[in-house]
């Protein structure tokens with residue numbers, strides 16, 4: 101296994117992609133080797149590896165838990181808005197997640213008004229019903245749970261939350277895939293077209309909700325007001341796009357990672373069937389052990405020293421959530437999946453002002469989903485076909501294919 105993230109410029113484009121794919125499939129050996137030396141600067145994007153990218157990009161890797169934790173909390177020093185990849189048009193700018201205060205503060209206050217815990221809780225009985233229906237439709241025998249279950253469920257939930265017909269989820273999935281696919285050949289034009297399609301689609305819905313409100317998140321966004329301020333049209337559309345991207349792939353990967361952890365631990369499956377009070381701990385430990393988001397960017401807004409290393413203003417910084425969650429100084433025996441740890445401080449949903457807005461929804465979906473599997477299947481067995489990790493993006497960690505043999509006790 102290749103234990104480096106840096107790529108030699110002498111590699112061909114195809115070799116670079118292969119090299120990155122190897123890292124994305126199992127980044128943990130690399131983290132283990134690099135963590136103690138970080139912060140360290142490396143070329144994370146050689147020129148040409150992404151269509152539209154004609155220069156290479158360097159970034160500082162932060163992998164120690166303490167460094168990641170402090171960088172996430174120090175948003176004045178580590179900016180989310182100053183991303184050169186966005187400024188160069190390589191990736192479209194997302195609202196909120198790519199904003200700094202004061203814009204972020206205003207925006208977050210307004211969306212907090214609409215995206216409430218109450219709204220998530222109200223959705224739970226419906227999510228339970230859909231989860232059970234989808235499991236029923238999946239049939240029996242060998243099934244790829246990614247295609248049949250962990251992809252459709254989160255898309256259907258977000259569509260419902262936003263007030264959009266669930267039948268349109270293949271289009272939703274295509275939009276979010278195109279957005280996050282960093283390592284496959286998607287042209288800049290294709291990405292732009294994708295974003296334009298999303299803007300046009302959500303624009304129509306927002307206009308309809310302005311005319312006639314409904315009991316959905318888009319109406320709540322249209323109506324949200326804090327101290328006389330409300331969201332502008334482009335902000336609402338930007339937020340809908342963000343939810344589609346931030347809430348889909350992440351939850352799909354969490355659910356697939358949970359099922360994979362459990363198919364490898366049949367005794368734990370039995371224990372969980374007998375004691376459902378452990379379900380939440382299994383979800384939190386999976387979030388730590390196989391973090392659905394492995395890394396995100398910041399840019400140093402001033403000169404700063406991290407673990408004794410000087411990082412200059414304007415430098416890109418890559419914050420490795422996945423590496424921090426396996427730091428032995430914070431989580432003893434980090435490579436073991438254990439239910440007896442203190443999991444309150446894992447960084448899988450981030451920390452500080454950008455802490456994941458959808459964390460309660462992701463946790464609810466994971467809990468409902470795992471309980472539905474436990475209700476239905478006395479055992480969970482791996483399929484004949486191989487489990488395949490996704491390799492389209494180094495940001496996320498999950499499966500492209502996870503075949504399981506499903507034999508039910510009940511219909």
Ligand code: HEM
Pocket residue numbers: 172180196197198208258342343346347348350351354391392393396421447448449450451453454455456457458459461462
């Ligand atoms: C297991 C599933 C999920 C994981 C691991 C996850 C992870 C994260 C992380 C790490 C951040 C912080 C980003 C940063 O610091 O730059 C974040 C932010 C965010 N997430 Fe999630 N997320 C998940 C599910 C969801 C869902 C279901 C939604 C919504 C439907 C959502 C919406 C958001 C939003 C809107 C932000 C931006 C918050 C801000 O910048 O103030 N996420 N998420």
